[in-house]
Amino acid sequence: MQRGDKAEIMEAATLRQGIDDLCAAYADCIDDDRLEEWPDFFVENCRYLITSRESHAAGLRHGIIYCASRGMLQDRVMALRRANIFEAHRYRHIIGPARVDRVEGGVAEARSNFLAVRIMHDGDSQLFATGRYLDKIDISSHPFRFVERTVVLDSQKIDTLLVIPL
Amino acid sequence: MQRGDKAEIMEAATLRQGIDDLCAAYADCIDDDRLEEWPDFFVENCRYLITSRESHAAGLRHGIIYCASRGMLQDRVMALRRANIFEAHRYRHIIGPARVDRVEGGVAEARSNFLAVRIMHDGDSQLFATGRYLDKIDISSHPFRFVERTVVLDSQKIDTLLVIPL
Amino acid sequence: MQRGDKAEIMEAATLRQGIDDLCAAYADCIDDDRLEEWPDFFVENCRYLITSRESHAAGLRHGIIYCASRGMLQDRVMALRRANIFEAHRYRHIIGPARVDRVEGGVAEARSNFLAVRIMHDGDSQLFATGRYLDKIDISSHPFRFVERTVVLDSQKIDTLLVIPL
Numbered sequence: 241m242q243r244g245d246k247a248e249i250m251e252a253a254t255l256r257q258g259i260d261d262l263c264a265a266y267a268d269c270i271d272d273d274r275l276e277e278w279p280d281f282f283v284e285n286c287r288y289l290i291t292s293r294e295s296h297a298a299g300l301r302h303g304i305i306y307c308a309s310r311g312m313l314q315d316r317v318m319a320l321r322r323a324n325i326f327e328a329h330r331y332r333h334i335i336g337p338a339r340v341d342r343v344e345g346g347v348a349e350a351r352s353n354f355l356a357v358r359i360m361h362d363g364d365s366q367l368f369a370t371g372r373y374l375d376k377i378d379i380s381s382h383p384f385r386f387v388e389r390t391v392v393l394d395s396q397k398i399d400t401l402l403v404i405p406l
Numbered sequence: 407m408q409r410g411d412k413a414e415i416m417e418a419a420t421l422r423q424g425i426d427d428l429c430a431a432y433a434d435c436i437d438d439d440r441l442e443e444w445p446d447f448f449v450e451n452c453r454y455l456i457t458s459r460e461s462h463a464a465g466l467r468h469g470i471i472y473c474a475s476r477g478m479l480q481d482r483v484m485a486l487r488r489a490n491i492f493e494a495h496r497y498r499h500i501i502g503p504a505r506v507d508r509v510e511g512g513v514a515e516a517r518s519n520f521l522a523v524r525i526m527h528d529g530d531s532q533l534f535a536t537g538r539y540l541d542k543i544d545i546s547s548h549p550f551r552f553v554e555r556t557v558v559l560d561s562q563k564i565d566t567l568l569v570i571p572l
Numbered sequence: 573m574q575r576g577d578k579a580e581i582m583e584a585a586t587l588r589q590g591i592d593d594l595c596a597a598y599a600d601c602i603d604d605d606r607l608e609e610w611p612d613f614f615v616e617n618c619r620y621l622i623t624s625r626e627s628h629a630a631g632l633r634h635g636i637i638y639c640a641s642r643g644m645l646q647d648r649v650m651a652l653r654r655a656n657i658f659e660a661h662r663y664r665h666i667i668g669p670a671r672v673d674r675v676e677g678g679v680a681e682a683r684s685n686f687l688a689v690r691i692m693h694d695g696d697s698q699l700f701a702t703g704r705y706l707d708k709i710d711i712s713s714h715p716f717r718f719v720e721r722t723v724v725l726d727s728q729k730i731d732t733l734l735v736i737p738l
Contacts (some may be wrong), residue, residue, distance in 0.1 A: 420584075423585045426669045427669075427671060430668065430685075431671070434683075496625075496726065498702040498703070498726050499668075499685065500666055500668050500685055500686075500687045500702075501669070502668075503669065521687070525702070525726045529727040529728050530729065531699060531702060531726065531727050
């Protein structure tokens with residue numbers, strides 16, 4: 241990064257803010273239980289994967305939850321609503337600032353760390369999951385949308401509890 | 407948002423930074439136990455409310471803690487100091503990036519997620535509270551100040567423990 | 573801060589982003605167990621200190637971990653690798669936005685809050701530490717590097733468990 245090139249640095253700053261805003265809106269959607277809006281954060285031809293650090297490091301492309309299109313995301317929400325467990329608990333996401341690794345052809349690659357607290361219906365709150373979002377984001381039009389979102393969980397202990405998307 | 411309008415985007419970026427800074431300074435003030443400075447983060451004619459997600463969703467305007475002026479905030483700090491419990495524990499706030507929902511007439515509406523860890527005098531640390539700040543902020547002069555700060559707690563289990571403001 | 577001086581405000585925004593990026597890259601390096609790269613986040617003639625809130629408030633300059641040069645940081649990593657405990661657990665840092673207190677002579681003073689979750693080899697995750705980073709950062713060249721990083725822990729209960737740097 242050349243310090244002289246102020247315009248470029250500022251553009252980078254506004255890009256990162258746009259990505260921070262996308263990540264925050266995504267988390268709000270889930271934390272507010274507006275899951276029907278969740279698929280709209282993705283482009284039609286998307287990929288959503290929840291995996292563990294070990295699986296991800298081993299290069300495995302499948303994981304705990306895997307969806308290969310927006311339609312599959314919608315199916316997942318419908319199944320979850322039908323199962324009627326959605327009132328049982330909520331999440332609260334705390335997300336660190338995004339880092340943009342690379343921008344090419346209207347797609348930004350970014351990463352951010354997250355922590356999710358799970359709040360049960362009776363008010364009990366627990367540290368539920370930590371990990372990293374690895375994202376490919378379509379920044380060629382507004383609003384930004386995820387082309388890929390890979391959720392890499394730090395712990396492999398979580399899968400049986402995982403119903404709501406992260 | 408029009409991509410062409412760079413100036414506006416950058417102004418939005420600096421506004422968000424100003425709000426992030428306000429939220430961070432507010433949390434520092436509490437975490438550092440400089441509670442006497444806490445009322446100064448609000449305008450004279452302010453509103454401070456700690457409530458639960460359920461009460462907030464039901465539209466209730468009163469909550470666990472409610473102050474309708476800066477004087478009431480000052481009274482609260484004095485009472486807390488007199489009760490002499492302020493040495494018993496501290497908080498550490500971790501706050502996610504702010505999102506600005508709307509700016510009108512010199513007031514910005516913003517939201518951010520928070521997590522507060524409580525550190526007891528003996529060193530025990532626990533996840534104490536998570537939730538969301540819903541803010542109206544006077545941005546017409548510096549420093550920015552809260553016109554309203556509504557603290558929406560994710561859990562209703564917290565009230566008996568709540569002494570220090572969040 | 574004068575509102576009229578937009579250029580200055582924007583420069584502040586890009587500086588803060590640069591510092592956020594440094595803090596995030598630093599945490600990633602540790603969380604990814606790339607500890608050999610950790611000393612490179614510091615200038616040669618650096619100071620790294622992990623201390624408790626009480627010790628810091630008392631003005632003590634030594635603490636739980638103290639390194640006074642990049643070479644000492646490298647020694648620490650080598651010792652840690654030799655002890656072969658590095659596989660036993662990982663951290664996940666969640667870091668709040670940085671605040672820049674002051675810039676002078678190419679050095680920025682900044683602070684940020686952090687929370688570290690510890691993930692054991694069997695997948696157990698626990699809130700491990702919270703506290704504040706107090707930093708002096710060389711911003712005269714890229715990449716930015718720490719001149720000083722003081723890690724002020726909220727709890728004094730942590731020392732016996734502390735092996736990996738924070």
